[in-house]
Amino acid sequence: MHSYNDYLAMVNQAIADIHYPTRPATLYAPIAYTMALGGKRLRPVLTLMSCEALGGEVRQALNAAVGLELFHNFTLLHDDVMDRADVRRGQPTVHCRWNDNVAILSGDAMLTLATQHIERVDSRHLPEAMALFNRTAMEIYEGQQFDMDFESRDDVSVDEYLEMIRLKTSVLLGCACRMGAIMADATPADCEAIYDMGVNLGLAFQLQDDVLDVWGDPATFGKAIGGDIMNNKKTFLLINAMQRAQGSDADELRRWLADSTAVRHDKVAAVTALYERLGLRQLSDETIAAYNARACEALQRIAMPDDARQAFTSLIARLTGRQA
Amino acid sequence: MHSYNDYLAMVNQAIADIHYPTRPATLYAPIAYTMALGGKRLRPVLTLMSCEALGGEVRQALNAAVGLELFHNFTLLHDDVMDRADVRRGQPTVHCRWNDNVAILSGDAMLTLATQHIERVDSRHLPEAMALFNRTAMEIYEGQQFDMDFESRDDVSVDEYLEMIRLKTSVLLGCACRMGAIMADATPADCEAIYDMGVNLGLAFQLQDDVLDVWGDPATFGKAIGGDIMNNKKTFLLINAMQRAQGSDADELRRWLADSTAVRHDKVAAVTALYERLGLRQLSDETIAAYNARACEALQRIAMPDDARQAFTSLIARLTGRQA
Numbered sequence: 001m002h003s004y005n006d007y008l009a010m011v012n013q014a015i016a017d018i019h020y021p022t023r024p025a026t027l028y029a030p031i032a033y034t035m036a037l038g039g040k041r042l043r044p045v046l047t048l049m050s051c052e053a054l055g056g057e058v059r060q061a062l063n064a065a066v067g068l069e070l071f072h073n074f075t076l077l078h079d080d081v082m083d084r085a086d087v088r089r090g091q092p093t094v095h096c097r098w099n100d101n102v103a104i105l106s107g108d109a110m111l112t113l114a115t116q117h118i119e120r121v122d123s124r125h126l127p128e129a130m131a132l133f134n135r136t137a138m139e140i141y142e143g144q145q146f147d148m149d150f151e152s153r154d155d156v157s158v159d160e161y162l163e164m165i166r167l168k169t170s171v172l173l174g175c176a177c178r179m180g181a182i183m184a185d186a187t188p189a190d191c192e193a194i195y196d197m198g199v200n201l202g203l204a205f206q207l208q209d210d211v212l213d214v215w216g217d218p219a220t221f222g223k224a225i226g227g228d229i230m231n232n233k234k235t236f237l238l239i240n241a242m243q244r245a246q247g248s249d250a251d252e253l254r255r256w257l258a259d260s261t262a263v264r265h266d267k268v269a270a271v272t273a274l275y276e277r278l279g280l281r282q283l284s285d286e287t288i289a290a291y292n293a294r295a296c297e298a299l300q301r302i303a304m305p306d307d308a309r310q311a312f313t314s315l316i317a318r319l320t321g322r323q324a
Numbered sequence: 325m326h327s328y329n330d331y332l333a334m335v336n337q338a339i340a341d342i343h344y345p346t347r348p349a350t351l352y353a354p355i356a357y358t359m360a361l362g363g364k365r366l367r368p369v370l371t372l373m374s375c376e377a378l379g380g381e382v383r384q385a386l387n388a389a390v391g392l393e394l395f396h397n398f399t400l401l402h403d404d405v406m407d408r409a410d411v412r413r414g415q416p417t418v419h420c421r422w423n424d425n426v427a428i429l430s431g432d433a434m435l436t437l438a439t440q441h442i443e444r445v446d447s448r449h450l451p452e453a454m455a456l457f458n459r460t461a462m463e464i465y466e467g468q469q470f471d472m473d474f475e476s477r478d479d480v481s482v483d484e485y486l487e488m489i490r491l492k493t494s495v496l497l498g499c500a501c502r503m504g505a506i507m508a509d510a511t512p513a514d515c516e517a518i519y520d521m522g523v524n525l526g527l528a529f530q531l532q533d534d535v536l537d538v539w540g541d542p543a544t545f546g547k548a549i550g551g552d553i554m555n556n557k558k559t560f561l562l563i564n565a566m567q568r569a570q571g572s573d574a575d576e577l578r579r580w581l582a583d584s585t586a587v588r589h590d591k592v593a594a595v596t597a598l599y600e601r602l603g604l605r606q607l608s609d610e611t612i613a614a615y616n617a618r619a620c621e622a623l624q625r626i627a628m629p630d631d632a633r634q635a636f637t638s639l640i641a642r643l644t645g646r647q648a
Contacts, residue, residue, distance in 0.1 A: 105468060
């Protein structure tokens with residue numbers, strides 16, 4: 001069993017080895033630019049880890065791993081156009097550095113490039129791998145559409161929110177794990193269990209993201225604290241606060257949501273204090289711990305060597321207790 | 325062998341049978357809307373025709389045929405966002421009826437839905453079909469990017485233009501023919517020949533489109549004549565005119581290209597007269613006839629029943645001599 005950093009190095013090498021045609025430059029340069037921005041490479045690492053843990057070899061899973069990372073970065077590229085986001089990983093987004101049309105078309109090409117990497121898996125695994133990939137992609141678009149629909153709704157329930165993040169974020173982590181298992185010729189039961197592990201890890205991971213935006217350490221979080229609060233983003237915290245706040249708390253929350261000229265420090269401090277009064281830090285931690293526990297339970301159902309199980313256990317603990 | 329209208333009816337039935345989830349409505353309704361707008365369904369019909377002509381059965385090719393029509397409509401949907409086009413087949417485009425974000429995301433979903441239809445071909449044919457589909461998709465994005473790049477260039481050569489339309493339009497017709505041949509277990513030589521037929525048919529078809537915009541019959545063309553001229557669109561005609569015009573003709577062409585307030589009737593009439601003086605109607609007809617002949621030559625290389633060969637010959641003649 002290799003370490004996270006070993007897998008990361010393999011993934012980064014495979015990404016560096018992708019051959020992009022030189023022309024038309026405005027189609028391929030944004031793809032190379034996006035892939036060179038780096039990141040945790042969590043999805044492809046999960047694919048390689050899952051493959052090796054279930055008795056396969058890394059080289060069998062490398063194409064699929066890179067395909068999933070290309071797909072993930074394609075979704076970020078198009079999401080940044082839709083969200084009008086200017087910065088991604090500290091650099092200008094593609095639609096800012098080039099323009100919207102370049103971002104749309106190079107994103108499309110990136111989705112097909114991702115599919116081409118899935119296409120190159122062993123032909124014996126191709127039908128299952130391709131079906132998993134496409135089904136997951138459709139779920140992710142559904143999640144993104146629900147997320148955009150939520151912006152104009154004030155009655156989003158906690159269950160709807162959890163279903164949205166399951167679709168938008170978590171199924172891709174489940175898919176990454178299952179893809180590695182498929183490449184290792186794992187049993188259907190193991191494929192199912194490792195998928196469950198990935199999905200629950202993803203839910204814990206995304207909720208941790210909501211928590212870090214409020215209570216994260218600015219030094220390690222990598223972006224300014226309170227972005228979600230300033231944007232009235234319907235996170236796990238805001239949706240619960242809208243349901244729980246009563247009396248003067250409810251009035252105060254409504255005022256901050258309506259105040260488009262609020263001073264950042266004041267609004268972030270006040271809403272954070274409100275979240276704390278409503279017990280939402282504890283609720284979040286408990287909810288994250290529950291998904292974490294489900295991920296660990298799913299892991300226990302899978303037959304794998306001790307060192308592999310230990311590696312997954314550590315990764316789950318690290319990702320759902322992460323500070324950045 | 326069935327008729328074009330038989331194949332069209334089968335394709336339209338299969339498209340009507342596509343099951344779209346009901347939620348999120350803003351993701352799936354634009355896809356259903358786009359597919360219901362109709363059209364010639366040329367690509368899926370070519371797939372079914374090619375499959376049957378080479379000894380296969382229609383039902384073997386139906387998933388791939390629908391996948392290619394979904395893909396074609398996805399490219400139109402995203403192209404309409406990039407070109408800021410308001411109308412498609414007489415109806416508001418998706419980004420006008422909904423908004424840009426809906427058009428981007430439902431287009432992405434449409435591309436994956438297309439890939440899911442290719443994914444559902446017989447697993448024996450899946451590797452070849454998926455590779456052909458993805459390779460063709462990348463070429464089409466390249467063609468669209470070259471087309472956008474040409475807008476800001478005044479030195480586009482005729483060869484560059486022909487390569488652009490080969491990528492943007494023709495390879496999908498070649499792919500549609502080859503896809504049907506693959507489903508019929510045709511020989512590699514027949515697959516190659518029917519691809520060549522489709523590509524050359526596509527080149528003739530696209531040049532005919534440029535010609536119809538200038539000399540088409542408004543009653544049958546379906547849109548106003550002269551749109552390309554008004555938009556200074558770099559067509560086969562304009563690129564040749566920029567190269568051939570001398571002296572006062574060159575001055576006049578430059579003036580019309582620079583005149584952003586020209587009266588439509590005046591500009592269209594003057595540029596059309598200039599094209600005629602420069603012999604471009606004849607040049608276009610000769611070039612179309614040459615691609616038509618190459619398509620027919622490729623057809624002759626393929627072993628197929630007489631009635632199938634006759635059906636392709638008629639279709640080529642009809643598409644490259646079409647008035648609409």
